[in-house]
Amino acid sequence: MRRFTDTIVAPFTGPGPAAVTGYRISGPDAWLIGATLANNHPTEPEPMRAYVQTLTTGEIGVLIFYPEGKSYTGDQTVELFAHGSPASQQLLLRAAIENGARTAKPGEFTERAFLNGRLELTQAEAVAEMIAADSPEFFALARDSHQGRLRTQVSELREAWLDLLARVEASTDFSEEIGDFDYEAAAQKINEVKPILHHLIADADRSEIIRRGFRIAIVGRPNVGKSSLLNALIKRDRAIVTNIAGTTRDTLEESIEIRGRKAVLIDTAGLRETTDVVELLGIERTRLEIAGADLTILLFDLETGWTDDDQRFARQFRDALIVGNKIDLAKPNSEVALGISAAHGLGLEPLIDVIEQKMIAATPKTLVNERHSALLQTFAENVSDLENALTVLVPSDLLSTLLREGIHVLGQISGETASPNMIDEIFRRFCIGK
Ligand SMILES: Nc1nc2c(ncn2[C@@H]2O[C@H](COP(=O)(O)OP(=O)(O)OP(=O)(O)O)[C@@H](O)[C@H]2O)c(=O)[nH]1
Ligand SMILES: [Mg+2]
Incomplete structure (x- = not known):
């Protein structure tokens, strides 16, 4: 399954002058393009091996090849390391573009990683937080999010909603076999997962403190x-x-x-x-x-x-x-x-x-950003609507509608139901090269 047809390039280290600049070239022609920047490259590169090469700029550089499925983005990728002078940067980027690459937009590598299913949306967002982190504490929280801390909790909520939806639908379709929908058991299930939501909502304000300072x-x-x-x-x-x-x-x-x-x-x-x-x-x-x-x-x-x-x-x-x-x-x-x-x-x-x-x-357990916080609030409204609906024993079709709404909101946090606009907005706030 190849999603992207174009190959993108950008430096992924900070702007020079610096001792070294790293470039990432990612897409179907990554090796073809990357190899044109070096003078005596192998035609069949070994994955993840560092090739020390004389580059077309005359300087010594290092080339690493990552096959599809083994790179940051999930697509074929080449990383190139060269001297970090503004002149060398200009020459190498221009050569990569002349040979078929396009300049990557801010956050485009991580966006591709997300679209290729390498990362879920909250994990991709955590990449930007790890870059922005200006205290060890902030960094540790961002790293936890990157490893899936928020993802796990949101998916626990989602699982609960999916389970309830399955119960509602089963009781409608097979009421003779499995009996009527158990309103009390459903309320019980909601009570079990509600603390997850409340902790996350409380962590939203605390996360703000981590970013701006106490x-x-x-x-x-x-x-x-x-x-x-x-x-x-x-x-x-x-x-x-x-x-x-x-x-x-x-x-x-x-x-x-x-x-x-x-x-x-x-x-x-x-x-x-x-x-x-x-x-x-x-x-x-x-x-x-x-x-x-x-x-x-x-x-x-x-x-x-x-x-x-x-x-x-x-x-x-x-x-x-x-x-x-x-x-x-x-x-x-x-x-x-x-x-x-x-x-x-x-x-x-x-x-x-x-x-x-x-x-x-005042430290949060989970890093929650403004976007998550707004969606969690919407989900909290869904929870209370659902609870009210259960106390007055509303018919099951209305319950399914409410449950589907809740699942949709949670999917916007994790990315499953996020609109292309929402995704675009998130990744364009990243820095170039990430
Ligand atoms: N002996 C002693 N003097 C102190 C101590 N701390 C501050 N001072 C003195 O107290 C005076 C006032 O200190 P500041 O830090 O300017 O006090 P402030 O509360 O900022 O004052 P305002 O800005 O006018 O509200 C200065 O002369 C300081 O040197 C202390 O621990 N011991
Ligand atoms: Mg003073």
Whole structure:
């Protein structure tokens, strides 16, 4: 079964200049075209063997042949490695095109892998996530999706729906032999698989945190040491620190990796009553940051102790993590669960331990993207429609319609029932060469 008649080419390593550039040529004429780029290639290449060759550009390169069924795309493929200069890239690509190849569109290799059945759609999408991953945690989740983590769960839901559909149809066609449709057993079956759906829906928001970074807003009264804490955590003097209350006027954010996880620290303007217009605008932004944060650290000053204002903020920002700063100046009997000194680097490890725990709690088990999330929501509506239908014992033809709708939605996630437009949109967001 040969699906594609044209052969496509693109570099699959980043843009040069680089030590080496790799090119992928894939399609029915991959070897014919790839071989024209080398001077003394074999006519019958051994699969997956590296041939060191003098290329037509005069440089030494390496050619590898993958037969149909054994390559990334599933089609016959050649990988060519050469020097990564812009000039060599230009010459080799031009030669490949003159010899019959066409430039691959973004994501076209992975799209072919999908259309050839090498990958299911969520696995193909995970390829782009693995490339985008900018933290070890993100990478591990994307890798799990690539290995089929979401695929398995969606197919479990789908199996359940197919099973129910089979039962409905059997009871309609052979009601005399197998009796009437068992509404209670069907409701039971739905209850068994519903937790899968609920976990996936909860993971959608958490997946967003993995992509954008876990947002930590540092808030508190002026002069408690918020900017000093940001600087201490990112280990450089990024924010201005002075002993003047009201130093930070605007919010300032910095990305940071906390034990393999991506976080964004946000320093904010100290909260207080003021008539200063600029400061008021800053305070307004602080409130917005708190609303959008995954964790708010409410910092207070151990030298002055816990004030009425601190108490008010603690009531307002209920989930905030309360941290006392300037422990070096703390009164001997002051009690605080988390005491630090941002200026002297004291107590930071225990604070990071707590932050890490909060980040772990917000980590998804399965990476779910916006597209999956929207379809999962639609499927959740199907589930509740079905449940209602079962309680009022609707006739079986209506049940089949609902079940078929649900199966169709799940198929859009896995790709079986995804429209060509949907597929096109997904793959055009990939980078060239993938
Ligand atoms: N002794 C001591 N001083 C500290 C500590 N942390 C910060 N400071 C000092 O406290 C003052 C205020 O620090 P900042 O980090 O600017 O405080 P802030 O909360 O960002 O202040 P605003 O931006 O005005 O809201 C500075 O003089 C810091 O050097 C600490 O752990 N110990
Ligand atoms: Mg500040």
